[in-house]
Amino acid sequence: MSNLRTTAIEGTDDKGLDAHLIVDRGTFRLDIELTAAPGDVVALLGPNGAGKTTALRALAGLVHLTDGHLRLDGAELDRTPPESRPVGVVFQDYLLFPHLTALDNVGFGPRCQGATKAESRAIAAEWLDRMGLAEHAGAKPRRLSGGQAQRVAVARALATRPRLLLLDEPLAALDARTRLDVRAQLRRHLAEFEAVAVLVTHDPLDAMVLADRLVVIEQGTIVQEGTPADIARHPRTDYIAQLVGLNLYKGRADGHTVTLDTGPLITTTEDLQGEVFVAFPPSAVTLFRDRPTGASARNLWHCEVAGLETHGDQIRADLTGELPLAADLTTPAAAELDLHQGASVWATVKATQTHSYPA
Structure with missing residues (x-):
């Protein structure tokens, strides 16, 4: 020393x-x-x-x-x-x-x-x-x-x-x-x-x-x-959620279902009761222009693109609608979906990609 x-x-x-x-x-x-x-x-x-x-x-x-x-x-x-x-x-x-x-x-x-x-x-x-x-x-x-x-x-x-x-x-x-x-x-x-x-x-x-x-x-x-x-x-x-790059919501859990304070439901893998937080990364979000029929994701929300920005080597979509959230996708994927401000999209997140914990 x-x-x-x-x-x-x-x-x-x-x-x-x-x-x-x-x-x-x-x-x-x-x-x-x-x-x-x-x-x-x-x-x-x-x-x-x-x-x-x-x-x-x-x-x-x-x-x-x-x-x-x-x-x-x-x-x-x-x-x-x-x-x-x-x-x-x-x-x-x-x-x-x-x-x-x-x-x-x-x-x-x-x-x-x-x-x-x-x-x-x-x-x-x-x-x-x-x-x-x-x-x-x-x-x-x-x-x-x-x-x-x-x-x-x-x-x-x-x-x-x-x-x-x-x-x-x-x-x-x-x-x-x-x-x-x-x-x-x-x-x-x-x-x-x-x-x-x-x-x-x-x-x-x-x-x-x-x-x-x-x-x-x-x-x-x-x-x-x-x-x-x-x-x-x-x-x-x-x-803090924005700092670490997560979508974060607060709600009340009843088993695997969380009813958010803002109304929508989120299905999670954790079995909890009472006030909880639910978080998932923007990369967990999959976007579709039409309502998906064969998607395995338990969580599905109708949204609108409020903005798009470059985020590292990806495009980050800022979404409003049933559930405000951020979604990350590749530039080719964004182009294929023809994403632009005001575009109507459907967002899905698998329950296995969410994380809930007591509030």
């Missing part, structure tokens, strides 16, 4: 993050609880305006708590100024010092913590080497690519040996190819990180790849939290 590692604050059995963040900002109120053990990576997800950035800024000390508490390794940080908190931050736009080399950017934090110039440069050199950037130590930010600049920003945050690492949309400014490479490297470094990391992102793939646990925030409150696999399989709001 690298000698750049640090242990938790001495003299406390309360390791990790224990926070109840309450922030009142006029018409908006953030009220969430976050706990994480050392080594955990927690991703905050949510639509614009949900409160993710406010939560991150509160953890960093850039926004004051109206109420609640913030403890890190047992130490109260509520009234600790930002510069005195053992917190590292990686910003979306890097925010590297333009007049400093990569080496001096990374060494800036240790220098502020009291390290000598030689010590800080040695720490910075080790981190740049770990990031695969040793040959760019003398380069200033304008000479670095986006991916290289972001890796320097990560090294700068980690060089201060933080007990809490905050990552604010760290990959958002990167192009697709660079994002793939930096995501893989970031995942490796987070796996080695022995303190708590909190990631804010809009990208479900970033969250699924980088985080151990997802916390979904909507309108300032937590609406769901759990492992990436659990949330992907059991979404509980429309936002």
